[in-house]
Amino acid sequence: MTAMRPHTDGGLSRGLLLLMSAATGLAVAGNYFAQPLLDLIGRELGIGPSRAALLVTAAQAGYALGLILLVPLGDLVERRRLAVSLYAATAVFLLVSATATNGTVLLASTALTALTSVGAQVVVPFAATLAAPAERGRVVGTVMTGLMLGLLLARTASGALSGLGGWRTVYWVGAVLMALMAVLLRTFLPRLGGDGGRRSYLGLLRSTVAMFRYEPLLRWRAGICALSLASFSVLWTALTFLLVRPPYGWSESAIGLFGLVGAVGALTATVAGRLADRGWVQIVTGAGTVLLVASWAEIAAGERSPVWLLVGVIVLDLAHQAVLNSSQNVLYALRPEARNRINSAFMTSLFVGGAVGSALASVVWVHGGWTGVCVLGATLSAGTVVLWVLERITVKRAAPGIVRDLVRIPATTEGE
Template identity: 85%
Template sequence: MTTTRSHTNVGGLSHGLLLLMSAATGLAVAGNYFAQPLLDLIGRELGVEPSQAALTVTAAQAGYALGLILLVPLGDLVERRRLAMSLYAATAVFLLVSALAPNGTVLLASTALTALTSVGAQVVVAFAATVAAPAERGRVVGTVMTGLMLGLLLARTASGALSELGGWRTVYWVNAILMVLMAVLLRVCLPRLGGDGERRSYRGLLLSTVAMFRYEPLLRWRAGIAGLSLASFSVLWTALTFLLVRPPYGWSESAIGLFGLVGAVGALTATVAGRLADRGLVQYVTGAGTVLLAGSWAALAAGAHSLVWLFAGVIVLDLAHQAVLNSSQNVIYALRPEARNRINSAFMTVLFVGGAIGSALASVVWAQGGWTGVCVLGATLSAGTVVLWALERVTVRRAAGKAPETAVHDPAAAVPAE
């Protein structure tokens, strides 16, 4: 399959287009988190047990993981504007199915399909990294990822507010309309941007994506660091609800949803990390981020009985996670411009697997050790990011000190075209 190369100057991004891409990523991922604060309400209306309703969260995680593996690499094969628009339009359709779901089975299936196509957000992230001028890539990626993280954090807040206005289905109706709007705007505003121009089968594309781990050591290191970082992040946001519904807090579900606004403060700092990375400080940003990530759990532990410490811990942890994630993306996007979507697919798959593992561990540890156990778990995962970052620096310095003995192999070339 052949693709058309871009016929536009893609040396930079206008401010308006950057904000559009940031909003688009946030709205795409938000749909995967709307159901979380509404599980009890959905279960009652559809006549399913809370445990069955909770499967929608698992379905969203599984669907998103499959989309990262199966759909995001297509950005290196087909025209990327059309791919992004198609995925956003498909997401809107599946959200409409969720809004009309007559039973739990249909909602479960539509949730999985919504998550599958919502990886259009990752196509937009890689698109932004490709279109951005090299000297501004960190800032651009940081801005787009700020939108993504705000969508993730504020989805629960928006979900609770909209459900009070018109029931839980209102959330899906509103998001479907917004996704249609985003699909149209992306079609109109994004420049044409083709794949890498090589003839490659879909099977070859997927094998090439996996091969990236073999030939790019920095991708392995950075995926591991980011995966542990998101695991720590997920531990917090999974267990936080358990803490806030109990004494001394005893908050309502709507109040807990508003806590996402606190996390949003940390997410807004992603552009700062990006600007520092653009100035050649990417390694310092990562190192500082991993240390702050581990240190934030001391404040969170004190937050068991102090709202001030809890607020501080949440803000620092979110800030640190954004720094680690943005600096790591800045590193991997510079590896192979012609294979950026495949690299992003490989990186993001590990990232979200780490997040899913963190969520699962948080539930188990809470049942056994309460908030103290959760904080020990989060601190341990965060300490792992410090260790991996230190090992990466040692390994890279040793490799730089040796003369290259063999040429670097191309993962794409390692898979024959069909």
């Protein structure tokens, strides 16, 4: 059991780090269970395709609200209690989904599951806080690897479990695992934070928004990563359209398995974190943005070549992880007492970028095909290079490998 406890001299034990990584991946996975099952769900519950597709929208909307309304609470209340409460609530809502008798109940439970699944975004800054400064990049990279693996593998697991016992099976399994994770987090996470001061909840939300005004690095990194995730979303949204038509003509199950390729990129997050710990955080970001642009040349060639498509997807995923992890390393070093608010503002920006990328990909595919999609992805990726260069020009201060800005939110805003 001691292997699961934080080190007494600071830093995270390997066991606790792996637990937190698994927790983030499991939490976000529930938001993607329905995507490969929409047809099965629609037939059993007697709802049409358009209404079944609303399950995806409900998950997106619920997660966005959770990022804005719940994640900042980590700077106000005791963080272990917050994380455990959100995981337990997610288990309950997954149980409601597993027993849903109509589309309305499933739609509501899906939105609520997504709302509380932002417990993953409480665990990430929790890990950054527990980590020793010299290993923060590695720790954040490891936790984010778990999160991305949960996101990428959820559809594959959902399809496999539905084949064993119907579409409800994945929700039953997810509910049990989330309940177990809540117990494990309650047992092994230390108490952290919770003094809250005189800050009210509304003051906390205002302070979260104010982060964009008073933290220039947050603005730059939110912009860079929003464009990076938009490019990432363009690929994964349009990829299905490409793979179902000649020369590929793949089945839905084969397309789902292609998502496993993304796991290769996710596994590189720890490498980017280790490089950041060595003081190379800006180099990692810059290299990541350049690789994002370069990946679209291979992806474009992949219209008729599975080899080039495979290479392009791996490079793009690797580059996105490098940009994301290095940016988190920068931001979590800014204000230890405000990590949850910074994370809330940052991740909300990412979510908006991903949603815009998906929407643009669908439109561009209709009018420009795969070539148009690749031009769109490359353009968004080029935007990350531009923003990174502008950040380097405008932000001058640096501290042990991490670019800092010394502007701080006034005490009057903090204490609201």
